[in-house]
Every structure is written in structure tokens, then in C-alpha cells.
Amino acid sequence: MSDLLERLRNRGWRLTAQRRVVAQVLDGDHIHYTADEIHARAVEMLPEISRATVYNTLGELVSLGEVIEVSTDGRAKRYDPNAHHAHQHLVCQSCGTIRDVHPTGDPLASLPDGERYGFTLSGVEVTFRGLCPACAQVQ
Amino acid sequence: MSDLLERLRNRGWRLTAQRRVVAQVLDGDHIHYTADEIHARAVEMLPEISRATVYNTLGELVSLGEVIEVSTDGRAKRYDPNAHHAHQHLVCQSCGTIRDVHPTGDPLASLPDGERYGFTLSGVEVTFRGLCPACAQVQ
DNA sequence: CGTTGACTTAGACAAGGTCTAATGTAGGGT
DNA sequence: ACCCTACATTAGACCTTGTCTAAGTCAACG
Incomplete structure (x- = not known):
């Protein structure tokens, strides 16, 4: 730091x-x-x-x-603060905790040309949602 | 409706x-x-x-x-309101317009077991960001 | 070690959203 | 058809998150 x-x-x-x-x-x-x-x-x-x-x-x-x-x-x-490593996020819907995760493949590639509507793409965010182990127990 | x-x-x-x-x-x-x-x-x-x-x-x-x-x-x-069809979003960074898009493949599958940290996954959102044709011209 | 322009401060302000207590009404029961 | 009553709506206060302003402070250059 x-x-x-x-x-x-x-x-x-x-x-x-x-x-x-x-x-x-x-x-x-x-x-x-x-x-x-x-x-x-x-x-x-x-x-x-x-x-x-x-x-x-x-x-x-x-x-x-x-x-x-x-x-x-x-x-x-x-x-x-982890801006220098490409990563995506996993969020607990209950308590809001966020973890960094590293999915496989390039998510940008999953958008076919026919679905780009003339946009110039600059990035993609992937947010996985679910319950963390602690919140899953409570519910 | x-x-x-x-x-x-x-x-x-x-x-x-x-x-x-x-x-x-x-x-x-x-x-x-x-x-x-x-x-x-x-x-x-x-x-x-x-x-x-x-x-x-x-x-x-x-x-x-x-x-x-x-x-x-x-x-x-x-x-x-388009909740009954699986889709993701394409957002213009300049004017905020949102379009529905349909990427290929199941984005949930891209998160390996080793990256799930015990979470119970319930969904995933993919947000593509870029400039729409109108805003790209202006810049 | 003085100067100065960038930095920090307290608190007012603004946008987006939630809550409350009083009032209104959809629709089942008669 | 008309009551009831639990559910819905209302105005407006309030909360949270974030921004702005004007006045005071201080890091770092010379």
C-alpha cells in the first residue's frame, strides 16, 4: 500500500x-x-x-x-481496492457482503454482434447473487 | 398486461x-x-x-x-417489466439508456465451484457498458 | 522557514427512498 | 344492493447517501 x-x-x-x-x-x-x-x-x-x-x-x-x-x-x-486485477463480484443478497471472484472465459465475448446495437463496448460487469453461508443458515 | x-x-x-x-x-x-x-x-x-x-x-x-x-x-x-424472459443489459455510459440483450451461454456456469465460497447462488447479472451510436458520435 | 494553492472542515443542501398515522375503498359476506 | 373491514392510499415527515460551499489549515516548494 x-x-x-x-x-x-x-x-x-x-x-x-x-x-x-x-x-x-x-x-x-x-x-x-x-x-x-x-x-x-x-x-x-x-x-x-x-x-x-x-x-x-x-x-x-x-x-x-x-x-x-x-x-x-x-x-x-x-x-x-483490487483495481489492478480483472475480477467480478459475488454478493450476498441478505447482508450485502461482496467477494471478488474470477469466472472463466471472457464475458464480453458472450454478446453476439447482432445484439450490440451499434454500441462501442468498453467493459462488462458480472455480478453473481446468492446467500453467503452465514445468512443461508439463518433463513 | x-x-x-x-x-x-x-x-x-x-x-x-x-x-x-x-x-x-x-x-x-x-x-x-x-x-x-x-x-x-x-x-x-x-x-x-x-x-x-x-x-x-x-x-x-x-x-x-x-x-x-x-x-x-x-x-x-x-x-x-420484461421479467419473464432471461436477458441482460447494455447501458450507455454517457446518456444512461438501457437496452435488453441476450448473451449466449449461461453466465452462472462461468463461476467454478472453487470460487463459490459456500454461497447458494440464485442468479447472475451481466451489464455490458459502452457508448450508444448517438453518444459515440458526439464524443 | 514563509508562502501559497491544494486540502480539510462543519454543516447546509439535494436526491432517492421509506415510514407513519389518518383516511379511503375493493370486494366478500349477508 | 349494501355493509364491513382488512388492505390500500395519502401527505408529508424523516432517513440515508452523497454533494457543495465558504472559511480555515497545512504540505511542500523555493
Whole structure:
């Protein structure tokens, strides 16, 4: 993750305590947190950090391509620090947990020319939905 | 669409003017509207219909499996009445238009057992992203 | 070590959606 | 045909997520 900070500094980022903390939270577990969860964890390390800064920082990381924004439903967006490896997501419908998965084959290839309607395709997202083991037991 | 209303009545739905209007809007064009767009169109036919009723009705249609809820980004959810035919979506990144598409193969099969982490899979969504012909010209 | 422009802050604001308590009504029972 | 009553609808308050603003702060260059 210090790699990340180094990369960002080379791109002209000012290295502030707030940004370091956000990067640190993202680098922790490989769970995909919401912005507010990231804020809550950041506050534990740097009590005065504001919500706006967390949102700003996440937005910058997304537009720099270091983090992927995942909107699995109409709820809060989640942030996936694993931007440098192609992967898709597996989402628990009950608790919202997201895991990274690696399906076989190239999903883009599954759309025949006759179904492209003249679109210029730039990407594809595949979201597998189901119940995680913990939620499956409860139901 | 009277099919739909009949099916719903058989499942114990009370047939109100409001619900008929919402069904009628969904049955119109095959565009995927947001809840507020549906409300706006419903108001033209039944001026006193409330936002809450539209949201309630859409939620019921979704949980009855008659309509699919599509969240393409962090914006408003859109409602797709084409729930009885398996299909996926092609979204224009610029203007947000959604088209239904029919990829080849079963995307669920692309997730190997070793990548399922004990989840009970219930479905998969594939969202192709790109630029529609109109937006591609502008850029 | 001073300067300055990028960064951060608190809190107001906005969009999308949900909830509540009061009121209305579809449709079965008579 | 007409009541009942449980289900449906309403207006509007409220909640969550996210954005914006104006004022204050500070990293890093010189």
C-alpha cells in the first residue's frame, strides 16, 4: 500500500494524514466497505477526519483508477481496492457482503454482434447473487 | 398486461385504480423508467396518485417476480417489466439508456465451484457498458 | 522557514427512498 | 344492493447517501 501512496505522490498528490488513513483502511481487510464504513474506521485512527474528505479521497482514487466503485444495489456504493486485477463480484443478497471472484472465459465475448446495437463496448460487469453461508443458515 | 393484472388478482391483489395505472405505464414503451419517471407518467392519468403508492406498488411487483429492479450505478433504480424472459443489459455510459440483450451461454456456469465460497447462488447479472451510436458520435 | 494553492472542515443542501398515522375503498359476506 | 373491514392510499415527515460551499489549515516548494 505504501506503493499506492508512492504512485499517488508521483502523480502530484499532496500526502496528508487523512489520505494516508483512507489508504490504510482500504488496504486492511479485503472486504469492500461503504464510504461511511471507511469513514468510521478512519475516525478511529484520526478522530477529526470529516466525511467530506473521505468521499473526496475515494472519488479521487476511483478517477485515478486505483480503486473500483461497486454499486451492487440501490444501497451505498462500496469500494474495491483490487483495481489492478480483472475480477467480478459475488454478493450476498441478505447482508450485502461482496467477494471478488474470477469466472472463466471472457464475458464480453458472450454478446453476439447482432445484439450490440451499434454500441462501442468498453467493459462488462458480472455480478453473481446468492446467500453467503452465514445468512443461508439463518433463513 | 391485462394478463398481468389477472395474474396478480389471482394472487390476492386488490385491483385499485392506482395499481392499474402503474401497470399501464410499465406496459407502455419498453424503456426502463425510474420510480419518479413512472410516478410522473402515472400522475398524468391519475392526478392524485402519490409517490409512496408508486414505490409500494413497484416493490410488490418486484417481490412477486413480475418486474426486475435494475441499479446500473449509484443513481435511481430502474424498473424492467420484461421479467419473464432471461436477458441482460447494455447501458450507455454517457446518456444512461438501457437496452435488453441476450448473451449466449449461461453466465452462472462461468463461476467454478472453487470460487463459490459456500454461497447458494440464485442468479447472475451481466451489464455490458459502452457508448450508444448517438453518444459515440458526439464524443 | 514563509508562502501559497491544494486540502480539510462543519454543516447546509439535494436526491432517492421509506415510514407513519389518518383516511379511503375493493370486494366478500349477508 | 349494501355493509364491513382488512388492505390500500395519502401527505408529508424523516432517513440515508452523497454533494457543495465558504472559511480555515497545512504540505511542500523555493
